[in-house]
Amino acid sequence: MKTWISMAGAAGLALAAAQAHAQIDSIKLGTEGAYPPYNYYDASGELIGFEIDFGNELCRRMEVECEWVAQDWDGIIPALLNGRYDAIIAGMSRTDERREQIAFSNGYTTTPAWFVSGAESEFAGLETYEETVAALEGKTVGVQTATIHFNFLEQELGDSIEIRLYDTQDNLNLDLVAGRVDAALADATSWTAFLETEDGAGFAQFGPGLTGVDFAVFGEGVGIGLRQDDEELMAMFNEAICSMVEDGTLEAMAVEWFGFDTSMPCEQ
Amino acid sequence: MVESFGPILAGAGLTVQLVTLSVSIGFFAGIGLALARLSPNPLLSYPAYAYVFFFRGTPLLVQLFLIYYGSSQFDFIKESPAWVVLSEPFWCAVIALAMNTTAYTSEIIRGGIQSVPWGQIEAARACGMSRFLVFRRITMPVALRQALPGYSNEIILMVKGSALASTVTVMEMTGIAKSIISRTFAPVEVFIVAGSIYLLINFVVTRVIRRLEHRLTPYQRTRAELEKEEAQSGILGLGSLLGRARTR
């Protein structure tokens, strides 16, 4: 193990692609680029979404140069720890499990998790949590890997349903439309975007909206993920987020992208 | 590292299933395709050539995604009986792996068939064997034996290729490894565990084929050669694993 690391490391130093961050006048923001309406690519290959606008506004307020880096969801935390970028702005909920690895800024968005299935499926019209759990017994439920939604399914329903893991929400949507999964669990805002599309027209939410109030696994809203020792960056982000909350910019942005206010009060 | 070993090993069963199914299908389909390719009838040989050309010229990942995600783009597929199979990620992975290995297997077997000395076929014809009998008793056995080293390599490529099934939600070894990482964020250890199991599977595959080859070619060895083989097996004895591997 140690020899492996030193060999690979020596090769890396020789390649000299490495550089260090000295002071904060430019930062890199990691995002996924496959999670509409939070962050995704349009047909011109441009990265757009609520969080792209949000991140760019933060950078303007913090007076730093920002560069976006796209990173698959699976590796989004390891890549932050490895220094590929300095902050994660990718619809990441603040959970205790993640806090063991990284630190989080103030929350900037909070939304419930929804189950979605075909509008005419057997699940249509279910309301209580108990009904939902009973109806899902033995069914195939799709969810994105490494998400709070997956953790919830595994913890609460792992024994009674078949969980199918997707690397992106886009691919989960494709399979939901294709009928490879009976139902799917994800964040309400990403469902809102999907249900508005042509393909999503035949689908609907069912069961109750699930939040951190009832299930701790859902965490405390979405925040910016940072390395635990980046205290200076943390302070800069928190200040910028709070200024966006206070002057109503964040609410306006949420309404623009989600159709309703998802912003959270300033925690400081 | 220890706690990830159990779950990953549990996924090895699915890996072995994927490989066994796709290799079995690919073996027979590959023979058929090789014969079509060698056929004097252009209606058989050209489509066979096109098939091999496509599957060897594109990455397996593209083929898998075409079958898995691509098939769901069309309503007529979703309404056809084929959807029963195509709606299952496991079967999509088997189909992609099998179609891919069919192309490579056919080329290996074609090489084997072409290496059969013409004199042997003439001799069999002279004995009064029918064309089919010649094929069954002379051409195929000799061709398959010739093809074995290359085929061993092909099976290893399938073992490795089965890891791609994890990209279409199949929870085989790599899929499980990935899901453990999403919780523990310790990729290096998890992948070292998974990698060792893959190596072990490939080691077994190589050994089994080696033995088969050994048994099918007793006449080719002298005592001196046996001793030489022993000496060449490499310092760590690892040379025997993948020793004959060719790239594709």
Place this chain on the structure above:
Amino acid sequence: MIELLTYGETGWGDEMLRGAGVTVIVALLAYALGILVGMVAAAGRMGGSLIVRGVVEVYTTVVRGVPELLVIYLLFFGFSGAVMWVASTFGYTDYIEVDNFVVGVLAVGVISGAYSAEVFRGAIQAIPPGQIEAGKAVGMNGWQIFHRIQLPQLLRLALPGLGNVWQLTLKDTALISVTGLAELMRTSHVASGSTREPFTFYLAAAVLYLVMTTFSQAAFQRAERFYSRGVRMASG
């Protein structure tokens, strides 16, 4: 279906071609790196000490026996950490950034190198020992034998194998799409997710890969013929 593949703001044609460009660049760099690594490894395997030979054997065996996807994940997730670990032993504790283009090239190069090493080893072994003995007999030293007898023949003998390695390297670049690098596969992935027309985009990707593999194969065949011009073949 076709309008999705057009150029410009509404179509994905330009993104797909750009992705194909990245694929070619990554493949070329990884291939070059692989040849370098392969030559060193083959030399180590043939003439190195017992330890060197053992290391090379482990490298070629492990890399060729483990799924490419695993090797890519390993370097992708472990490489920056490894660089920082080494740096920290020199007292440097800041974050070091390694671009995922670099990691992609490195990962595919490491895989390519293991196969190249085997090709070079086979090529060296294919040179008749009589020629080496003849060289020794006229008083050449090891270096002279290498660069006067072995090296000139190496390229010709290794070319067919290296052609195979190139094809494999080119196709393996598709796997680095998991690192988020916007090469052809990743671009198709993004496009098909965004437009919900996966078949269209994966088929377009397949065609682009086919164009790349076909053209490069033709180039290798020409090169083979060129370097074999002084050799009389058994057939034809």
